[in-house]
Amino acid sequence: MKNKITYLIAAITAMALSSCAEERLMPPHPDGEEGESVKVELNFRIPPASIPNQVQSRGTTVNAGESTIFPVDYFQESYSAETRSDASTALYNLWLFQFNADGTAHGLPQVVSDQTTMVNDMALLSATLHVGTNQTIYLVALGKKVTATGELAEVRTIGDLEAMQLDYVDNRSGLYYSRITSENDIPYAGAVRGVTVRKLNDNDDSGEIVYNTPDGFAGGIEIRRLVARITLKHKFELTDNTLQGMRLLKVPTKLLIDPSSAGTDAIEAIPMADLESENAFNDADQDADGFFTSQWYVAQNKQGTVAEILTEKDRYRKVNAAGTSATGYAPEQATNIEAWSYAKSKHDLYTVHQIYVGNNNTDNFDVETNSYYNIRTIINSNDTGDGRIRSYTSKQKVYLSSANGSTHAGADGATNAYFDAHYGWRPVIIYAQGRKVTVSIYRDEGCTQLTDMNNPTENWLQLSEYPNYTEVVRNGGKAALTNEFETNIFLPTRFKLYLYADEYITNEDGSITKYNLSKDQLYKTALKTSDPTAFLKDRALYVKIITEEIAAEGIPKKLEAIYAIKQKQGYYTGLFGGEIVDGQYTKGLIVDGVDEYRIRYDDLYPSSQSAFLSNDLYFGYYNVFTGYVWSKDNSIEQNYSRFVNGKQATYNLAINAENYKVNTNLESQLSPMRKVNGHIDLYQYTYFENFHARYCHDMNRDKNGNGVIDYFPDDPEKNELEWYLPSNYQAYGILASGGTIMYGNMALALENDAFYSNGYELDYGAGGNTSKTSWKVVRCVRDIPVPNDKKEGTKATTYTTESGDSYVMIDLTNLPYGIADRTTPEGKEEIYEELDLYSYSTKGELYDEGAPQADASKPLGKKVIRMIKNTSTNKISKPALAGTFCSRKFIVSPTDVYNDGDVISNSNSEILKDANGTPRANSITMTWAEANGRLNTANSQGIDVVSQAMLTGCYAYRGKNGTDEPGSWRTPNIQEMSMIWIFAHDLVNFSTTTGFEQLFLDKKEMYYYDAGYWSSSLGPYKGNAAWGALDKNYSTNLERDRNMTTKYRVRCIKDIP
Structure with missing residues (x-):
């Protein structure tokens, strides 16, 4: 331990509630110099968890022998809110923070203990603080299994701390589980505000904390649980079915230190996951009343109340098979439990029972931190007329987006799926149930030789269970990427793996490809089609997907699909990258060749009726002049540099520091940008619902895992912004070196005024599709170093x-x-x-x-x-x-x-x-x-x-x-x-x-x-x-x-x- 923790006995309760030498309730009388270090004793405790009251239960009480149809109610846990002399709670990884009234840090963050045990949920902490008035003292106990997405040691404002997200969900072979499985794993955090830290005398460094506004626990900090606990006691009484498992749906994958201080955008940007249950259903796991127990520890998810819901039977949301419409009033993002059982007569026919979690009232869908939700049910009906019950026929299918968007449900599937020259990402979507799933990357078309992960000429394509590169980095980087993936799927699951492709900008030896193009032939680039630029060189690997029945009776059922995964090399357009110095660009310029935003990556989204399927991208900022490209307030040289190279303008347009609205007049095509934790969230857009600059910005990789694309123009080692939207000067270069290569109306990192943003093409110059709400073809570019002979x-x-x-x-x-x-x-x-x-x-x-x-x-x-x-x-x-x-x-x-x-x-x-x-x-x-x-x-x-x-x-x-x-x-x-x-x-x-x-x-x-x-x-x-x-x-x-x-x-x- 870094500092001493004093364990308390029952008598300390009286001390905590009265005046003492180090902590007392009194007006502030600060002594000592501002910022001077003093040693203090700090009381902290854990308040009881909030538990929905049985008297206000939303459903009918479940009693033995009762014939209520699929009842749901809250049960009362054996738990006392009174202080107990024998109660103890283990805390791990304690951090202490002190902040000034303006929110700035008063001293550096401190790790004050690696581990401690609280008696009666109370403890006394010896710590060093700094003299000051109107201070906020924050205590965070991460626990053994939770990790911060940022560096707690680098917190410099209270906003930094309260915006910090915590990882608590694990991705295991593509399925999600909460790391927190017991009370000892729970993280805590709390603050006391408006206090004075003072020095007691000049003879030593002893000090005290003076609390001006006691609230709840007098004279200390209340640290609250950062999770909710959901406990389901369930009894299964359908004789024709077998209960196979439970799953908790719509669970935020990040914890927040103070959810109440987080903005709506920050909360909505947290990805949701469906958590598996690790509970068994053997007879030994039953309680005395015959109930099994499933339990999860999860993040807060407040979805409010719905006035239309009047009874427990109204608490449902049923989505049609195509995923295009739903019935029921339950909020789409509300946390709910699904119980899956299959018919004994037909294993692929499932009945799914849906139980929503929320506070006492029947119409409430809030799951809150520091709360325990104890739910009990008897699954005794398969009547699908009850909106909470639905039938489901499991299917075995593989979907991987390709040029023709084909879906494979058999062993004969094979097609081309193109990646562009930039860093690539694509989901592999597998529908499986009771199957062993194997996905492998091969170097040969016959799928006999796995790629060598140590060979850079063939490891350009990798597999991962993590849905974005930030998560790949945070979970091991290269170690989280593989050439073969295997998992077992028991419950019917729409399961996703992800393909990641490296850049393809030069040949394996670093040389630039030279094409022997003819003046007698036109060469079309990707234009208003998902077909790639045909004349560009490509490379290929092969992905084989097998789903095979687990413990099959008789002949095993097997699905097999093989995809040729190709990647187009970027085209070298000449010396038009970098800056112009002494009459010459300093770097070469690569342009991509696949309109990836015209490819449907997901078999469900966008739907066939979606406006997104028009597959056009737009400038984004209509009816506002952003000044992100050029401005009257800039110097001539500043403006000129934005026309030479589009990288800075792309970055400005993509991150939208001024938080302008980007979807005016394009509401059906483009989602609003959301500022999350002070920046625009990297993964809030998909390829097809994006705008010009952001699309190219998102082609880059978050190589350090901090959740943003870092742009350091003067530090190549730290810079992550490599692909960008070309400037108009660079478009001139692309077209000048084009000859008989036909480019469409290219989007540029350019802004005329509030309503116009010129593109550029040979047929019309800047005269075609100039409005900010007009479509343009997006070609992203990248600077590359070139040998002297190219200069x-x-x-x-x-x-x-x-x-x-x-x-x-x-x-x-x-x-x-x-x-x-x-x-x-x-x-x-x-x-x-x-x-x-x-x-x-x-x-x-x-x-x-x-x-x-x-x-x-x-x-x-x-x-x-x-x-x-x-x-x-x-x-x-x-x-x-x-x-x-x-x-x-x-x-x-x-x-x-x-x-x-x-x-x-x-x-x-x-x-x-x-x-x-x-x-x-x-x-x-x-x-x-x-x-x-x-x-x-x-x-x-x-x-x-x-x-x-x-x-x-x-x-x-x-x-x-x-x-x-x-x-x-x-x-x-x-x-x-x-x-x-x-x-x-x-x-x-x-x-x-x-x-x-x-x-x-x-x-x-x-x-x-x-x-x-x-x-x-x-x-x-x-x-x-x-x-x-x-x-x-x-x-x-x-x-x-x-x-x-x-x-x-x-x-x-x-x-x-």
């Missing part, structure tokens, strides 16, 4: 021409796909076409000699090349290849270019002369056609219409020294523009050597742009083209929806070998 390209740098001119250059040579050398004959042939050259006119109309006009274009008798009209990858075509592949290297004009190719304002431009030869003023803004060197009639013509050329825009630009050939520069397609945009912040760092001038940054709020830049790419509809803009925070926009007659700026590029 030689995908960066902003400089290039010096043969003439000695320096330019900024976008070098994309290390993109895995989506690039082409536009300086080779093949590369030029893909993007250029030859056109007739005409003089400039604002409308593009051709000059008519019969009706001469000044603003008309004349043929100049010359052929020139222009980049073809290009578009997105919705089919294999020359325009699509020109629009979705980037030049592997290109330099960028240092300034915006005027519509006559000049870089300065000129009121007498020779290039812009009208048909009469009169020069016109140039303009820094122009139509799409002018930017792309075509007649202005092109602004209203479709992609298949040949639009002739003018010498304007980029095709009139001749480089820094004015000596480059006209037509050697061009307008970037939207993919190339996106690469300029993501490096725009750093391009100005090269201004000294290249003269590069900052792109036009709009001064308005984000996503409300006055000005923009033209690309060469067209939109999905005639008359629309792709444009881009930036604001002062370097937030960007690239869309394909702008009318081609709109006047925008242009930056030109030139391909480099």
Whole structure:
């Protein structure tokens, strides 16, 4: 023991109730300095448990020979509330806490005893406390079998302590049992508030506690039981049935030190379990009246009263076989006992008797701490007209979600179940009764060789009985994961095991997979389907499930199902992870390839009628601007960093520190977020009912078991947030390296305002499904370190021409796909076409000699090349290849270019002369056609219409020294523009050597742009083209929806070998 415990005899009762040297009732007269340590004697005791009174019993008394149908009542236990001189209670693992009036700790927590025994449920404790007024003294006795989910030694506020949850339920081979099986296992806790701790004199360190407001036990602490005890005495009188067992349903799996201080969200977030009974039903276990006893020690579960319940027969809730509806008024989460008996004539036909637990009144369903519930019943009826009695036919079935959602009830079941590249989780659901269940993971399709748990190439898939990774860690980590699981199921049980998959982001040797993709083929990613991205590499293991009858008569009944479990490897999109430093991202970026939220993991939930089966995810925060991504209050650099990488924004959106409502207008699709113990509970959502950022956040693992995903951006060893929602910059990178890979409208870690959150896709840019209540495809991404050879390209740098001119250059040579050398004959042939050259006119109309006009274009008798009209990858075509592949290297004009190719304002431009030869003023803004060197009639013509050329825009630009050939520069397609945009912040760092001038940054709020830049790419509809803009925070926009007659700026590029 750490401190001395003094055991009391009966005479101490008188001392406790009167004044004594160390503890007395008096006004506070603190002495000693605040915080000074003093030694005190502290009385504490255990009050009697609350027991429902037989006089107020809710049911008819059960008497021998009585013919009442399935009666239920409370029986009076032989228990005296008076102090008994021979009574003793063992306490274990005692902790003492002292708190100030503001709830902060006054000194560190103390382990004051490993074990003690209380006589008359009272004891005297010698302890060291700190001088102070208006103090709260807390005593916690965990007991021998209960463990805290956090570190009690790290408690620093009373809120920390009272929010602490305690583990008391064990998962044994997938079935749940209470660790507390006797009075000696019970944990206790209690506090005394408003006391003064003072020093008695200056000669030593002795002190005393002065109690200002005695309540109940005068001059000490009452420590109450943190559990309820439920005792059922039962007699079974159905001659055609055999009672097989008892089970206690709807039991919270965590204890709370002070349930009254816990918020509703914290209580509702505690998972429920059904507890098995370890009681036997042999004749030797009967009492003198012929009753057997089943007993459980459980957490508090208060479900209130139900006015509609008037009699004991009304206390039921009966759910239909599909689990879609229920009858009866009993609360869904109320604690109840089920007694299971099977027909002697037909073993799989069961009768289930339901007994709800609660306080005295018939309509009450509260199970409270420090309470003993002593219930007695006679099971003497199988009349299913009584709502408390139902029939059940046991079934043998296996369910494991897969691409086609098949369920196996026989030996021939086999299908593919895909995991994504991120950490994976999936339940294996087994219906069994009287069966030995074996689940094994094999390396071969024939299921002859178990996986080697010590071999990292084949132990990527593991089994566990624990339903989430936090519980796996808390119960042994790797030791709680296995390749084979075996258990016996006696009562009909819907039994769950869980598959856990490791990440799959690189090959076994750490190398990045290189795919030989063809420009002649489209590659579809997962889009509005449960089918995974087909072209990605995968790996496979095999799960075999066997349920075999225990002690079968004759030929054993056996069910067998085999599943091929496959995992898709993440796709390496290039150097778009980490941060941008000196014009280059610091890490590579992996993107996943399976829409796991479109897979039904549970055979019962969601139901076939559920709105969740629409399988779409949404942004979540509608009608509120969170500021979690960017804010007017942030600096430009803070906002810019959120656009570079989506990790911080994902974390902010996922944890919702401001507790905004996330399901406005989506109440049928998304549950509200609940703040539990100061944070959003990690496991409150399932894959299919989630929102964009939280979905990716939940793909990570709670590796330290603290119940949250820790985000430490500057500490890789502690950081757990690895998978996240991409930023818009990163989406540009994914699409630029995509080539003929088709991505859907990707959700981004981005927020425009209270109502809009742009996604991004090639077909529309940011123009499709922009509302926060619009669906988007969720692709989660992950940063990975890459070798130096992968960092030689995908960066902003400089290039010096043969003439000695320096330019900024976008070098994309290390993109895995989506690039082409536009300086080779093949590369030029893909993007250029030859056109007739005409003089400039604002409308593009051709000059008519019969009706001469000044603003008309004349043929100049010359052929020139222009980049073809290009578009997105919705089919294999020359325009699509020109629009979705980037030049592997290109330099960028240092300034915006005027519509006559000049870089300065000129009121007498020779290039812009009208048909009469009169020069016109140039303009820094122009139509799409002018930017792309075509007649202005092109602004209203479709992609298949040949639009002739003018010498304007980029095709009139001749480089820094004015000596480059006209037509050697061009307008970037939207993919190339996106690469300029993501490096725009750093391009100005090269201004000294290249003269590069900052792109036009709009001064308005984000996503409300006055000005923009033209690309060469067209939109999905005639008359629309792709444009881009930036604001002062370097937030960007690239869309394909702008009318081609709109006047925008242009930056030109030139391909480099």
